Amino acid sequence: MVCETGNRAMEVVQQHVTVFCRSMVKQVDERRFDESRIKPSRSSSSSSSLNRDNSSKKMVLSRRRVSLLLGSALLLCFVLLQHTFVNQSRFFDEIQLQEQHAIFLKTETTRTPSTRTTVSSISSLRKLANNGDKSKQRPSQRMDTSQQGSIIVNDAATATSAAAADNDNDDNDVTPNTTTTTACWPWSYNSDEWWTHHPTWKRSRVNDTHYCYQQIQNERQAALYQAIYDAQFRNANCKDVFRRHMWSSGLGADFMNVNRGLYQAVLFRRPFQITDQYPWHYAAGKDDNLANETTAACPSRDMYCYFLPLSKCPLGDESSDNETLLDVFSTEDTPLILPTNKNNNKNSSRSSNSINTDTNNDEPPYRYHIGDEAVYQWIFEYATRPQTWLWRKVYEYTQTRLNLTTPCMVMHVRRADVIHHSDGFARRYFSIAEYVNASKRADIISPYDDDDKVAPPNIFLITDDANAIGEALTEFPTYNWMYIRRKRYKADEGGWEEQTPSRDYVFEMTTLLSILELAPQCSAIVHGQSSFADLVIRSMESRRRRGNDLKVARVDDNITIYDPMNLHFRNVSKEYHR
Known part of the structure; x- marks a missing residue:
């Protein structure tokens, strides 16, 4: 209906412009006809050649005036027509956007038909x-x-x-x-x-x-986010900034560094920023010979290829003036206290930058601790706020790459370089059977595999080892294994802290963030020691429904997790030919 009315309106405007242009052209034609009737005077042979020259000059000037008038008329018509078509295009663009939003808002209000949307x-x-x-x-x-x-x-x-x-x-x-x-x-x-x-x-x-x-409706979370923003932007003194380099380890370890930097920024009221000394290996190659490769996520080759800026302060070299600020775990037991200021204004805690325990409010101050899993997850979600293009990429990835069957369990199998950790921090490989047995002990998977009445479990397998997929499909063929099809190294062939086998850094980051979006669809997880597994668990915890407890099982319970002898477990990763 709206489009039909718009069409009729635009047709009327075009008709008026066309009539005007035709009248202009008609006037020009009539003037040119009148000018053509002016003939040089036929004088006698005694007429001077000067009169003939004057007559010729008048004809030339008259023709020029006619041409100029004609050109002006045509130019004016062209401008008017172009303006009409541009307005028409904009009009229909607006109509199209309005219709799109009408559809979107109609979808949003389907659950409550009586709700009025403004x-x-x-x-x-x-x-x-x-x-x-x-x-x-x-x-x-x-x-x-x-x-x-x-x-x-x-x-x-x-x-x-x-x-x-x-x-x-x-x-x-x-x-x-x-x-x-x-x-x-x-x-x-x-x-x-x-x-x-x-x-x-x-x-x-x-x-x-x-x-x-x-x-954000959670007042504690909103107050923390506002305090971080104030320390990093509103009240940031960039002359006093402290910087840390990105570790280029696992995603979980890297953001342990960033999370605690943001926490300390609020705690010490000093802005925090990352350095630009080295590329982040989730955005470009760590080695010098890979630093300028065409597959880099963006020219800056850092976390800001993907996420919103954390501070208004510039990147630079790593700080060296304060050892406490550079020690990630130095404030492990130091609480962060923010006043609520609820008596003055409901939202004043979101704009206040005072950090102390001496408040004049009836409400107790907000207390935070970096060891609190919910607080840690809040800071991680703040640090990893995706840019619009990446948010869209993750959404499309999760809609097309993998359709999880629920109820399901997450199985996180971390292998790759964990056996090569130095200083006695080497971890071992575990077989798929060991993960399955751990989940059975925790009553996540039924121990009665041979009972036809028990449906086979749906398992979302997250792993960095291509051999683990073949092992799962071969050793437990009746289980419903769900995994993202992507390039993976086999065992430790990628080397130390090499987390991007495809060398497509945007794809690798999109995959990691998509895993954090998909995993909360499941209600249980079995895993070993891993900072990324911790990210998955926090993501699942933060989105679970009340009353639906998250079941967690560990494959490395009751064993020594770190041991230099764990290198001998490399043979657990075997290639299966199917």
């Missing part, structure tokens, strides 16, 4: 269409985006569902809020700049055309 500034979506698909630009191309063009949705259905999801976590006792504000954009719009400076918002719903943010 959208502000939807006409400004035309500006988004003119920006083009910015999400496809390279990560190194920084864009100055703003809140302009966003859609703010006061959607009770969306708000209630999202708040309820938060409320299902054990560490969150927030009652669902039906007035929660959600900000949504089409995927073609890059909101990195907006999210960087709105720390108390988090990722919310997504679909094939749009993505949304929601205000």
Whole structure:
């Protein structure tokens, strides 16, 4: 209906412009006809040649005036027609965007048909269409985006569902809020700049055309995020910045370093930043001969190829002025205390930068500890806020790469270089059978494998060893093994801390983040000592529903985890020919 009305309106405008242009051309033609009737005077033979020359000059000047007038008329018509077509194109772009959002919002309110959805500034979506698909630009191309063009949705259905999801976590006792504000954009719009400076918002719903943010309802989490932002941006004194280099180890170990840097930034009120001395091996090769390879995620070759900036302070060399700040574990037992300031303003804790225990509020201050799993997960989620293009890539990856059958169990089999750790920290390889037996002891998998009445388990196998997949399929063929098909090294052939076998760094990072999105669909996990396994567990814990306890089993219980003799367990990884 709207499109048909728009078509008729545009046709009327075009008709008026066409009539005007035709009248202009007609006038020019009539003037040219009148000029053509001017003939040189037929004087007698006694007429001077000067009169003939004057007559010729008048004809030339008249023709020039006619040509100039004709050109001006045609140029004016061309401009008017072009303006009409541009406006028509913009009009229909706006109509298309409105229809897309109408479909999106209709989907969001399906669960509560009576809910009324209000959208502000939807006409400004035309500006988004003119920006083009910015999400496809390279990560190194920084864009100055703003809140302009966003859609703010006061959607009770969306708000209630999202708040309820938060409320299902054990560490969150927030009652669902039906007035929660959600900000949504089409995927073609890059909101990195907006999210960087709105720390108390988090990722919310997504679909094939749009993505949304929601205000964080957990007051402790929001207060912590605001304190980090204040220390890193609002109140950051970059002359006092301290920097650490990225370890280029496993993803979990690397962000242990970053997490504690952010924690210490708030604790000591000194901004934290990473260094630019070495490339991060999840963005480019660690070795000098690989540093400039074309597969690098972006020219900066660091974590900011993927994630939002952590600080306004520049990158540089590693700090050397404060040994405490460089020691990752120096503040292991030091609590972080933030005032609530609830009596002054409900949201004042999100903008306050004072960090002390002397508050004049009735409410007790918020206390945090880096050893608290929920706090650690919050900081990790803050540090790894993906850029828009990566968020979309992870969403598409999880929709197409693997469809998990639930209920399921995660089995994390870490091998590769763990047997080569020095200083007595070598870990051993475990067989798939040992993981299965550990899960049976924990009552995750039924011990009655031969009972036809017991359905075979669905196992999401996460591993860095290609041999582990062949081993699982061969040794336990009745189990439903689910795994991501990708390039993997066999056993330790990749060498020390070589985590990117494909050399496609964007793909490798997308895969790791997708695993953290997929794993929470399962309700149990069996694993050994691994910092990435810890990330998976925290991700599963943070998204589990209340009343659904996460079952966890360890394959390395009751054994010595670190032992230099573990190198001899390399033969556990065997190649299976199927």
